[in-house]
Amino acid sequence: SQQGEEDPQALSIQEGENATMNCSYKTSINNLQWYRQNSGRGLVHLILIRSNEREKHSGRLRVTLDTSKKSSSLLITASRAADTASYFCATDRLTGGGNKLTFGTGTQLKVEL
Amino acid sequence: EPEVTQTPSHQVTQMGQEVILRCVPISNHLYFYWYRQILGQKVEFLVSFYNNEISEKSEIFDDQFSVERPDGSNFTLKIRSTKLEDSAMYFCASLRDITYEQYFGPGTRLTVT
Numbered sequence: 512s513q514q515g516e517e518d519p520q521a522l523s524i525q526e527g528e529n530a531t532m533n534c535s536y537k538t539s540i541n542n543l544q545w546y547r548q549n550s551g552r553g554l555v556h557l558i559l560i561r562s563n564e565r566e567k568h569s570g571r572l573r574v575t576l577d578t579s580k581k582s583s584s585l586l587i588t589a590s591r592a593a594d595t596a597s598y599f600c601a602t603d604r605l606t607g608g609g610n611k612l613t614f615g616t617g618t619q620l621k622v623e624l
Numbered sequence: 625e626p627e628v629t630q631t632p633s634h635q636v637t638q639m640g641q642e643v644i645l646r647c648v649p650i651s652n653h654l655y656f657y658w659y660r661q662i663l664g665q666k667v668e669f670l671v672s673f674y675n676n677e678i679s680e681k682s683e684i685f686d687d688q689f690s691v692e693r694p695d696g697s698n699f700t701l702k703i704r705s706t707k708l709e710d711s712a713m714y715f716c717a718s719l720r721d722i723t724y725e726q727y728f729g730p731g732t733r734l735t736v737t
Contacts, residue, residue: 544725553730554715610722611680614667
C-alpha cells in the first residue's frame with residue numbers, strides 16, 4: 512500500500528449519522544492533516560494533528576492519531592448533506608526546505624437526505 | 625481571512641504550447657508549493673520553493689517544468705511544451721511555518737488538446 516491510504520474508498524450514509532474515515536501511512540510523520548474537496552473544486556483544510564498529539568476536535572470533527580499503528584481517523588458527527596465531498600488525509604515530514612504533503616487516495620462521502 | 629488565489633481558473637492549450645499558471649500566496653507565508661491532481665486520482669506533489677529556490681521536487685517535475693517568484697508576491701509554474709498527460713488540476717499552496725497547515729488555492733484546470 513502507498514503512503515496515505517484511506518478507507519473506505521466510498522461511504523454513503525443518511526443525514527444525521529456519523530461518518531468515520533480512516534487513513535494509514537507508512538513513514539514517520541511531522542503532522543497529519545485532513546482536507547475536503549468538493550467535486551472538481553479546491554482543497555479545504557479541515558484539521559491538523561501533530562505527531563505528538565493523539566486526538567483533536569474542531570466543531571463536528573474529531574481526529575485521532577495512532578503513530579504506533581501509523582493510522583488516523585476522521586469522525587464527522589451529525590452529518591449533513593453539505594458534508595458530501597471527498598476527504599483526503601495528507602502527511603508531512605520534516606525536511607530541509609519545507610514540508611511537502613503526501614496525500615492519500617481519498618474517501619468519497621455521500622450524505623443522503 | 626487571507627487566501628491563496630490562482631489564475632486562470634481554466635486553461636485550454638494545444639500540445640507543445642507553453643503555459644504559465646499563476647498563484648498569489650498568502651502574503652506572510654514563506655514556503656510555496658505546486659501540486660497536481662489528474663482527474664479521479666490523488667493529489668501529487670510537484671515542487672516546493674523556499675528562500676527563492678527550489679527546496680524539493682518530485683520525479684514529475686522534469687526539465688519541462690519551472691517555477692519562479694518574480695516579484696515577491698506572485699508564484700508561477702511554467703510548462704514549456706505541454707503534453708496530453710499534463711492535463712490536470714494544478715494547485716498552488718503556501719505555508720507560513722512548518723508547524724502550521726498548508727493553504728491551498730482553488731486550482732487551475734489545465735486541458736491539453
